Amino acid sequence: MTEEKMPSFMRSLCMGRIEQDVLLPFPTMRDGDKEMLQGVAEALSSMLGAHEEDFRRWDREGEFPSEYIDELKEFGAFGLIIPEDEGGLGFGSMAYSRALQEVAKYDASTAVTIGAHSSIGMRGLKLFGTDEQKKRYYPKLSTGEMIAAFCLTEPGAGSDAASIATVAKRDGDDWVLNGNKLWITNGGIASFFTVFAKTDASKRGGMTAFIVTTEMEGVSVGPHEDKMGLRASSTTTVNFDEVRVPADHMLGEEGQGFKVAMKILNSGRTGLGGGSVGAMKKIIEMATAQASERKQFGQAIKDFGLIQQKIGQMVVDCYAAESVVTLVAGLVDAGHEDYAVEAAISKVFATEALWRTADEGLQVAGGNGYMCEFPYERMLRDCRINRIFEGTNDILRLFIALTGMNGVASELKELASLRKSIFSHPIKGFGVLSDYATKQAQLRTGIRAEGTHFTRLVPELAAYADSFEDATRELATATDRVLRKHGKGIIGKQFATRRLAEIMIDLFVWAAVMARVNDAIAAGADDAEQQREILHVFAGAATKRIRHQLRRIDDNDDETLKSVAAHAFELGRFAWDTI
Amino acid sequence: MKILVPIKRVADPDNANKVKVAPDGSSVTSEGLEWKLNPFDEWSLEAALRLTENAAEKSRVGEVVVVTIGPKDATQTIRQGLAMGAERAIRVEGDDAQLDAWQVASVLAAVAKKEQPDLIIMGKQVVDGDSNVVPQYLAELLGWPALNYAQSLTTDAEGKTVKAQRELDTGVETLEVDGPAVITCADRILHPQAVKNGVTPDDFTYPAIEGGRYATLKGIMKAKRKPIDETTVGDLGVEAAATVQYTAFELPPARSGNTTFVESVEELVEKLHADAKVL
Ligand SMILES: Cc1cc2nc3c(=O)[nH]c(=O)nc-3n(C[C@H](O)[C@H](O)[C@H](O)COP(=O)(O)OP(=O)(O)OC[C@H]3O[C@@H](n4cnc5c(N)ncnc54)[C@H](O)[C@@H]3O)c2cc1C
Numbered sequence: 127m128t129e130e131k132m133p134s135f136m137r138s139l140c141m142g143r144i145e146q147d148v149l150l151p152f153p154t155m156r157d158g159d160k161e162m163l164q165g166v167a168e169a170l171s172s173m174l175g176a177h178e179e180d181f182r183r184w185d186r187e188g189e190f191p192s193e194y195i196d197e198l199k200e201f202g203a204f205g206l207i208i209p210e211d212e213g214g215l216g217f218g219s220m221a222y223s224r225a226l227q228e229v230a231k232y233d234a235s236t237a238v239t240i241g242a243h244s245s246i247g248m249r250g251l252k253l254f255g256t257d258e259q260k261k262r263y264y265p266k267l268s269t270g271e272m273i274a275a276f277c278l279t280e281p282g283a284g285s286d287a288a289s290i291a292t293v294a295k296r297d298g299d300d301w302v303l304n305g306n307k308l309w310i311t312n313g314g315i316a317s318f319f320t321v322f323a324k325t326d327a328s329k330r331g332g333m334t335a336f337i338v339t340t341e342m343e344g345v346s347v348g349p350h351e352d353k354m355g356l357r358a359s360s361t362t363t364v365n366f367d368e369v370r371v372p373a374d375h376m377l378g379e380e381g382q383g384f385k386v387a388m389k390i391l392n393s394g395r396t397g398l399g400g401g402s403v404g405a406m407k408k409i410i411e412m413a414t415a416q417a418s419e420r421k422q423f424g425q426a427i428k429d430f431g432l433i434q435q436k437i438g439q440m441v442v443d444c445y446a447a448e449s450v451v452t453l454v455a456g457l458v459d460a461g462h463e464d465y466a467v468e469a470a471i472s473k474v475f476a477t478e479a480l481w482r483t484a485d486e487g488l489q490v491a492g493g494n495g496y497m498c499e500f501p502y503e504r505m506l507r508d509c510r511i512n513r514i515f516e517g518t519n520d521i522l523r524l525f526i527a528l529t530g531m532n533g534v535a536s537e538l539k540e541l542a543s544l545r546k547s548i549f550s551h552p553i554k555g556f557g558v559l560s561d562y563a564t565k566q567a568q569l570r571t572g573i574r575a576e577g578t579h580f581t582r583l584v585p586e587l588a589a590y591a592d593s594f595e596d597a598t599r600e601l602a603t604a605t606d607r608v609l610r611k612h613g614k615g616i617i618g619k620q621f622a623t624r625r626l627a628e629i630m631i632d633l634f635v636w637a638a639v640m641a642r643v644n645d646a647i648a649a650g651a652d653d654a655e656q657q658r659e660i661l662h663v664f665a666g667a668a669t670k671r672i673r674h675q676l677r678r679i680d681d682n683d684d685e686t687l688k689s690v691a692a693h694a695f696e697l698g699r700f701a702w703d704t705i
Numbered sequence: 706m707k708i709l710v711p712i713k714r715v716a717d718p719d720n721a722n723k724v725k726v727a728p729d730g731s732s733v734t735s736e737g738l739e740w741k742l743n744p745f746d747e748w749s750l751e752a753a754l755r756l757t758e759n760a761a762e763k764s765r766v767g768e769v770v771v772v773t774i775g776p777k778d779a780t781q782t783i784r785q786g787l788a789m790g791a792e793r794a795i796r797v798e799g800d801d802a803q804l805d806a807w808q809v810a811s812v813l814a815a816v817a818k819k820e821q822p823d824l825i826i827m828g829k830q831v832v833d834g835d836s837n838v839v840p841q842y843l844a845e846l847l848g849w850p851a852l853n854y855a856q857s858l859t860t861d862a863e864g865k866t867v868k869a870q871r872e873l874d875t876g877v878e879t880l881e882v883d884g885p886a887v888i889t890c891a892d893r894i895l896h897p898q899a900v901k902n903g904v905t906p907d908d909f910t911y912p913a914i915e916g917g918r919y920a921t922l923k924g925i926m927k928a929k930r931k932p933i934d935e936t937t938v939g940d941l942g943v944e945a946a947a948t949v950q951y952t953a954f955e956l957p958p959a960r961s962g963n964t965t966f967v968e969s970v971e972e973l974v975e976k977l978h979a980d981a982k983v984l
Contacts (some may be wrong), residue, residue: 162929165785165925166925168920169921169922173921201923221723
């Protein structure tokens with residue numbers, strides 16, 4: 127645990143401050159953990175490698191056989207994050223994320239089965255459970271005797287989780303639960319459910335989290351959903367009909383359910399991130415082999431520039447995703463508390479990087495990529511959901527920008543109230559105002575102020591640090607401008623919010639890549655130069671994207687595009703034809 | 706039943722091309738190599754684990770002790786053995802690249818005298834040195850029967866008598882010895898029904914595997930807490946001198962990698978004789 131509370135990197139960045147202590151040193155595993163994880167990775171690949179053919183079949187059949195789930199239990203796959211003295215493996219975020227990476231190289235359905243258990247299903251118990259609750263359930267959850275699921279989504283409540291209709295009413299020592307949950311991963315194999323239900327009908331989001339088990343009467347699950355991808359993983363409805371839940375099964379405090387849900391999702395993000403990185407590594411391996419073997423026009427297609435461009439981009443994307451996921455996992459392990467924005471960025475970036483990689487990997491394979499005989503198409507189908515569940519990437523973008531801007535907003539608010547009271551407290555008011563004015567002037571002119579520059583990077587990275595600092599100043603200025611313009615109304619300005627989110631995503635990933643490359647150079651790694659090249663490509667592309675977004679804040683076609691959409695909504699169809 | 710299984714790390718046989726010889730030819734360098742458990746040792750460890758468990762009930766009924774002679778780094782290999790299921794480990798400090806077969810056998814004999822196992826099951830050879838004599842030296846030093854290339858093993862529940870089969874050019878030979886004995890295994894020992902110990906039901910079928918069983922995550926975590934005794938050649942009172950002196954090492958000449966397709970057997974023979982000069 128860190129002594130002092132570290133600020134959120136992104137919240138500070140939006141105010142123009144670069145908290146380099148959050149980035150450096152780039153987190154690494156301790157030697158002992160490294161050795162153990164090597165063993166874990168090898169063990170996972172021998173266990174999963176033996177099933178490579180089965181995974182293809184199970185995808186078609188749309189279900190794992192129960193013997194395979196038993197094998198996973200026996201193997202210890204469900205105990206990853208449970209403390210060692212409770213029978214688990216005691217993995218921190220980095221080790222957990224790395225383990226899921228290995229699993230995802232072989233099969234996304236398996237990764238999600240394990241992930242829904244550890245990342246979200248039982249994470250509420252880990253984060254908010256009482257000692258008594260933990261003592262009761264850890265042993266069974268660690269062996270997989272109980273598999274866990276996370277029940278938030280309902281037919282009427284997806285992104286708007288606060289609008290759930292499942293209710294829990296207090297009755298004596300129990301809560302009586304009624305409602306229906308939809309698309310619950312592990313629904314068909316789980317017996318431990320973290321369930322969110324409304325406990326205060328008078329308040330939007332007045333909900334509470336409960337531990338519900340299949341031993342309680344009135345819990346039932348629906349049939350396996352027939353899905354595009356992750357076909358072998360179990361997804362079902364979970365229904366609660368007059369289920370009596372003892373009051374000591376509450377997770378966290380009454381009425382705090384929404385916060386509990388968000389904390390669970392934040393804390394579990396590096397699992398999905400790690401899985402995405404693993405799948406990318408596998409695709410890069412397959413695509414490089416394919417491009418080296420396949421000959422057209424008398425040469426291996428790997429000699430063609432367009433193929434090289436794709437492979438190079440995949441490597442840059444994978445390195446960037448691995449960097450940002452590892453950095454966030456490191457922050458969690460180091461005891462940071464304020465990492466929600468950074469975790470959301472890692473989820474958005476890693477899942478989209480995987481989507482691009484799966485798409486381009488399939489393209490490199492050509493027609494073979496489209497054939498079910500090869501894993502490309504399955505991996506493409508499997509990874510599409512990543513951009514939807516655990517918070518859609520669209521919603522997360524809004525979250526990233528709005529939360530990232532929080533710090534600036536409260537500064538501005540303070541400023542506004544001070545301005546009002548400036549005549550009653552002229553001295554105090556003037557001091558703060560001039561502070562703010564000085565800061566803004568520094569931002570605009572780029573004058574060196576403490577905390578707005580990198581001082582701990584190796585000299586080889588000076589140019590990248592410079593352009594990062596420039597972009598940071600631009601971000602801070604833009605945030606200030608956008609907030610002044612829209613004030614509270616920013617919530618409804620999704621076009622503008624999204625632009626800021628894109629900039630923030632690029633900057634945080636860039637920072638993660640830069641920190642990792644920095645430490646590789648400082649340590650004299652053999653391949654430090656190759657890593658610097660990756661930073662070079664990423665930083666160059668990010669700079670261009672950021673510039674574009676900044677320009678579009680004021681100069682854009684938002685209103686015109688809205689009008690085009692409005693027309694389509696009005697007609698309910700595409701209006702034109704050429705006949 | 707207590708079984709002693711000597712194990713050794715080897716440079717990853719799938720990456721043998723990374724092995725380098727020091728410029729002066731005095732040694733083979735192991736820098737930067739990935740270590741793997743000697744494949745033959747993996748089979749014998751698997752056989753030992755099968756002999757000491759009730760596979761149907763997934764419980765251990767005997768003890769497997771792995772022993773290695775090697776530097777501190779070799780601990781990783783030991784942990785692998787422990788993660789697969791061995792109860793205990795012994796590491797004898799030593800430079801595994803410098804010892805010859807006689808010295809290795811002498812050290813193992815000293816360990817065996819201390820440990821008093823019912824059986825020693827070991828690889829017939831190590832894929833780096835390939836000498837294939839340590840088991841025989843060891844049996845001789847201990848005065849125990851040696852039983853080579855077992856393709857099946859059957860013991861009574863106490864592990865006192867061992868029935869083994871092995872394949873000869875003329876057929877299958879069945880042997881029976883009273884322990885303690887030194888046993889080496891052939892790859893068929895991994896057959897789903899090759900090992901029977903009188904505890905696991907006779908009709909139990911192991912999954913078909915290529916090496917030893919994989920370590921489970923639980924096994925890896927448990928292995929972190931299993932005891933590893935560390936000792937030295939001196940502590941064991943072994944004074945064996947090397948009987949083999951290495952004079953020089955050199956890498957085999959690089960292969961040209963050319964492929965030539967021939968039309969007929971005559972042409973093949975002609976080419977093998979005239980070009981390849983192997984006939
Ligand atoms: C395979 C699978 C497994 C799942 N597993 C689980 C699970 O284990 N537990 C669980 O609780 N849930 C699970 N879910 C549900 C998943 O989390 C939801 O699908 C997700 O939260 C999105 O909700 P929705 O599908 O209702 O989409 P909606 O919320 O209806 O969104 C539809 C579209 O509208 C956009 N949108 C919504 N609101 C806004 C807004 N305010 N501004 C801009 N755009 C907006 C969204 O981004 C999206 O593009 C799973 C889903 C699937 C498909």
